[in-house]
Amino acid sequence: MATSGLNLLEVERLKKYFPVRGGVFLRPVAHVHAVDDISFAIRPGETLGLVGESGCGKTTVGRCVARLYDPTAGAIRFDGTDLAGVRGAALRRLRRHIQMVFQDPFESLNPRHTVGTMLEEPFKIHRIGTAVERRQSVQSLLDRVGLSANAADRFPHEFSGGQRQRIGIARAIALNPRMIICDEPVSALDVSIQSQILNLLLDLQRESGFTCLFIAHDLAVVRHVSDRIAVMYLGKIVEITDADTIYATPLHPYTRALISAIPIADPAAKRQKQVLPGDVPSPSAPPPGCRFHTRCPHAAGICKTVEPALIPAPFSPAPDHRVACHRAEELMKKK
Amino acid sequence: MNAGTLLTVENLSVSFETEAGRVRAVDRLSFEVRHGEVLGLVGESGCGKSVTALSIMRLLPKPSGRIDSGRILFGGRDLAALPPEAMRSIRGRRIAMIFQEPMTALNPVHTIGRQLGEVYGLHHPEMDRPAVTAASLAMLKKVGIPDPAQRMGQYPHQISGGMRQRVMIAIALACGPDLLIADEPTTALDVTIQAQILELITTMQQQNDMSVMLITHDLGVIAETCQRVCVMYAGTLVENANVATLFDRPAHPYTRGLLDSIVRLGNRRKTKLPTIAGMVPSLAELPPGCRFQNRCPRVMDICRNVAPSLVAVGPEHMASCHAVEKELP
Numbered sequence: 001m002a003t004s005g006l007n008l009l010e011v012e013r014l015k016k017y018f019p020v021r022g023g024v025f026l027r028p029v030a031h032v033h034a035v036d037d038i039s040f041a042i043r044p045g046e047t048l049g050l051v052g053e054s055g056c057g058k059t060t061v062g063r064c065v066a067r068l069y070d071p072t073a074g075a076i077r078f079d080g081t082d083l084a085g086v087r088g089a090a091l092r093r094l095r096r097h098i099q100m101v102f103q104d105p106f107e108s109l110n111p112r113h114t115v116g117t118m119l120e121e122p123f124k125i126h127r128i129g130t131a132v133e134r135r136q137s138v139q140s141l142l143d144r145v146g147l148s149a150n151a152a153d154r155f156p157h158e159f160s161g162g163q164r165q166r167i168g169i170a171r172a173i174a175l176n177p178r179m180i181i182c183d184e185p186v187s188a189l190d191v192s193i194q195s196q197i198l199n200l201l202l203d204l205q206r207e208s209g210f211t212c213l214f215i216a217h218d219l220a221v222v223r224h225v226s227d228r229i230a231v232m233y234l235g236k237i238v239e240i241t242d243a244d245t246i247y248a249t250p251l252h253p254y255t256r257a258l259i260s261a262i263p264i265a266d267p268a269a270k271r272q273k274q275v276l277p278g279d280v281p282s283p284s285a286p287p288p289g290c291r292f293h294t295r296c297p298h299a300a301g302i303c304k305t306v307e308p309a310l311i312p313a314p315f316s317p318a319p320d321h322r323v324a325c326h327r328a329e330e331l332m333k334k335k
Numbered sequence: 336m337n338a339g340t341l342l343t344v345e346n347l348s349v350s351f352e353t354e355a356g357r358v359r360a361v362d363r364l365s366f367e368v369r370h371g372e373v374l375g376l377v378g379e380s381g382c383g384k385s386v387t388a389l390s391i392m393r394l395l396p397k398p399s400g401r402i403d404s405g406r407i408l409f410g411g412r413d414l415a416a417l418p419p420e421a422m423r424s425i426r427g428r429r430i431a432m433i434f435q436e437p438m439t440a441l442n443p444v445h446t447i448g449r450q451l452g453e454v455y456g457l458h459h460p461e462m463d464r465p466a467v468t469a470a471s472l473a474m475l476k477k478v479g480i481p482d483p484a485q486r487m488g489q490y491p492h493q494i495s496g497g498m499r500q501r502v503m504i505a506i507a508l509a510c511g512p513d514l515l516i517a518d519e520p521t522t523a524l525d526v527t528i529q530a531q532i533l534e535l536i537t538t539m540q541q542q543n544d545m546s547v548m549l550i551t552h553d554l555g556v557i558a559e560t561c562q563r564v565c566v567m568y569a570g571t572l573v574e575n576a577n578v579a580t581l582f583d584r585p586a587h588p589y590t591r592g593l594l595d596s597i598v599r600l601g602n603r604r605k606t607k608l609p610t611i612a613g614m615v616p617s618l619a620e621l622p623p624g625c626r627f628q629n630r631c632p633r634v635m636d637i638c639r640n641v642a643p644s645l646v647a648v649g650p651e652h653m654a655s656c657h658a659v660e661k662e663l664p
Binding site: 053054160161162163190191192193194195196198199202217218219220221223224225226243244247257258259260261262263264265266267268269273275276277279280 | 379380495496497498525526527528529530531533534552553554555556557558559578579582583592593594596597598599600601602604605607608609610611614615
């Protein structure tokens with residue numbers, strides 16, 4: 001993976017395993033391979049979308065980058081510094097630059113704090129500004145996210161899902177972080193509110209230039225806000241390229257199936273829908289070889305025994321397109 | 336009502352007792368489900384689509400939920416007025432329902448086999464055990480569950496979400512109902528599993544000559560599986576049309592706003608998405624007149640005082656909007 005001074009975030013061979021405990025002594029009897037050796041980089045100001053279905057590990061990646069989990073292995077470098085080795089005051093300083101917006105607007109806000117208290121907290125923790133200045137910052141934040149000034153005196157339960165998400169976003173941008181991790185920020189919202197929140201995120205990014213890791217299962221939403229997209233399956237990145245190419249020229253059979261499965265809001269769009277058989281295997285017992293081979297319509301002998309590496313695809317029209325599939329080139333030429 | 340009608344909902348109003356008093360969750364709703372069709376019921380949170388389904392099934396929570404007025408005509412009878420024993424012979428037998436969360440809909444302490452067998456026991460007491468087992472196995476096979484004999488002895492937590500949904504469909508279709516109500520059946524599932532389940536529902540509908548009322552918030556699902564669709568907003572029906580018409584010539588401003596705000600794969604990225612300003616009003620604090628007034632780009636004075644009625648705006652196309660009505664010849 002290209003390690004260059006130009007990247008704000010570099011994730012290298014990240015692994016996160018969770019023990020499954022059993023028996024009288026609750027010893028680990030198995031491990032959930034939530035994230036299993038992934039590498040990617042994000043340039044300043046760029047948005048990388050991370051997309052995949054349940055159990056693919058995308059949320060775990062986000063939490064590792066936010067240092068909410070300690071990785072089992074691998075390195076996460078933010079502006080050159082490996083996050084793994086950072087503790088205490090240094091970690092606190094770093095945290096102001098890596099913020100997170102969560103999925104559930106109902107659970108991610110403290111129900112016993114007013115909005116004003118919540119938004120003042122980051123300033124207090126990092127000892128920024130006087131009390132008066134903090135309150136002004138809160139007002140300015142509320143304005144930036146489209147909430148009225150009197151929101152500061154109210155409690156989360158008084159707001160709708162979309163408004164609570166705005167509060168969560170205000171909290172995330174409070175200290176002008178360099179990077180924001182969005183974990184399914186709009187999945188819990190109604191369609192007509194989703195577009196409001198997506199517009200807000202795009203506007204804020206245009207204004208502040210923050211870098212973004214955007215995690216979601218909805219490829220259309222991810223594509224709309226991202227510059228590049230990584231598709232994950234069972235703990236691995238199976239394909240990574242720019243957002244237009246992933247849609248125009250998907251190379252991995254899973255990416256193709258994912259795109260095909262998305263219902264199109266247009267009855268006139270008649271197409272051959274590719275329906276993948278079976279279920280996603282358990283992440284505590286991933287299949288040997290290529291993890292996708294049990295559901296792949298193109299699985300060959302080698303797919304069942306040899307795990308494909310995520311390697312550049314020179315046969316793709318895009319300049320930077322990596323895919324983990326033994327038959328990617330062959331399948332592309334077949335079409 | 337035409338000969339092809341299976342179920343007619345006529346001026347249905349449903350309310351709930353809440354802390355804020357009695358709240359009208361569904362207000363004078365009228366629509367019909369025809370023989371052999373997939374009818375979509377689409378709307379966002381709080382629009383009343385699930386309450387409608389529960390009302391048809393007479394499964395409203397008691398005592399807070401209540402059908403205030405209206406009729407639900409099915410097989411020559413008004414379901415809203417049926418006594419419980421009569422409704423029990425219809426529920427699960429003539430009209431069946433599947434829900435969004437199969438893990439909560441299925442009983443966690445009973446095996447799959449027992450839950451499936453229960454349906455036969457209720458509606459076909461004449462069947463003996465071997466017959467019930469054989470029928471259950473056949474049903475599991477029909478809904479595409481591999482190794483059905485093994486599944487019979489398993490518990491819901493031992494199988495995947497997609498598999499649980501298939502089991503729920505098997506239970507629902509066991510007695511060959513005339514109408515299947517599917518309440519957000521794929522919302523909790525991954526998109527690749529959603530594709531499987533929607534394909535299954537469509538196949539079952541065609542094979543069994545059944546009607547399906549598909550409730551969802553996803554317009555893509557509507558476009559791909561339904562023939563006709565009802566759009567609901569804040570407890571009222573705002574538009575009713577066949578699918579091609581709805582997507583091609585949406586009449587109601589809410590429908591238009593909804594269609595415009597969908598994030599589509601083919602769109603230009605990073606552009607400003609059209610939205611519907613504001614948010615759904617609380618059902619406890621509804622303004623007089625049209626419920627959509629505070630978000631509507633076409634709002635007029637009359638909208639703030641008089642609730643619009645459903646009028647025909649084209650063949651097989653009805654909408655409930657003063658602005659639309661004004662433009663009619």
